[in-house]
Amino acid sequence: MAGRNLVGPEADALDLGAVFRALADEHRRSVLTELAADRSDSERGCNSFDLPISKQTQTHHFRVLREAGLIDEIDYGNRKGIRLRRADIEKRFPGLLTLLEAEPPGGTAPRRAQLSTPEGSPSRP
Amino acid sequence: MAGRNLVGPEADALDLGAVFRALADEHRRSVLTELAADRSDSERGCNSFDLPISKQTQTHHFRVLREAGLIDEIDYGNRKGIRLRRADIEKRFPGLLTLLEAEPPGGTAPRRAQLSTPEGSPSRP
DNA sequence: CTTCAGGTACGATGCAAGTCGTACTTGAAG
């Protein structure tokens, strides 16, 4: 068949845990945010995302996204195409892409939250 | 004010990355799934979840969930209460709790996906 | 008071994951 080349899980087999693990990484989440924002779902080159990481790491991240069932990777040998599996995601996890679409394009800073009882009503005076 | 005790981020400051990182763990996701399934949003004891991990690890997980803004922890010194921040989550990430609610109670097995080009149309014949 | 269960703080440990260097493959261009 002509279409998907490097395959991921079927639409019904998408695992929410794998999806959350995939989207836990900032770079992978930015890729999905960009893909979710483009409603045409056109095939994109993997270097069309400006990821500040090396080629090998990009390969790793796209692989994780594919194994989570979020994207298709079309292998042209020399080049690679990326396509969002919007229909499958919407069918299995309706509303998920909307959450990503609503995110600011730059993404949120990975600051870490405060550690303990800063204000309000502390436990011990 | 009387209500929240150990505080997390404000409703508008909830970070999608922190939420995904929190829900990437199987134990934390099972806690949120249980909380999302109970529409009464009643306060629960932290040992009401049957987590097969030690006390210290449970403390760690509830802390991560609180810092992600998903739960409130009410400290009674001797005991601790857990409450889902349903309104804040629904306001900031509408549909997220629905995704968790639709999950099977046992959760999906943490199997790892296949590694590469298993079938379909392999790149090299 | 002492005892006890629930919870936390701190540190150590083991494993998973993100990152990159080197080398190899692929297809197009010359």
Added chain:
DNA sequence: CTTCAAGTACGACTTGCATCGTACCTGAAG
């Protein structure tokens, strides 16, 4: 053919994180 850019495979390194052991704190019960 050779050259070159894009991508991958393999391995090493480093960081992050889940887990638990020990010790300490808290409040209730006796």
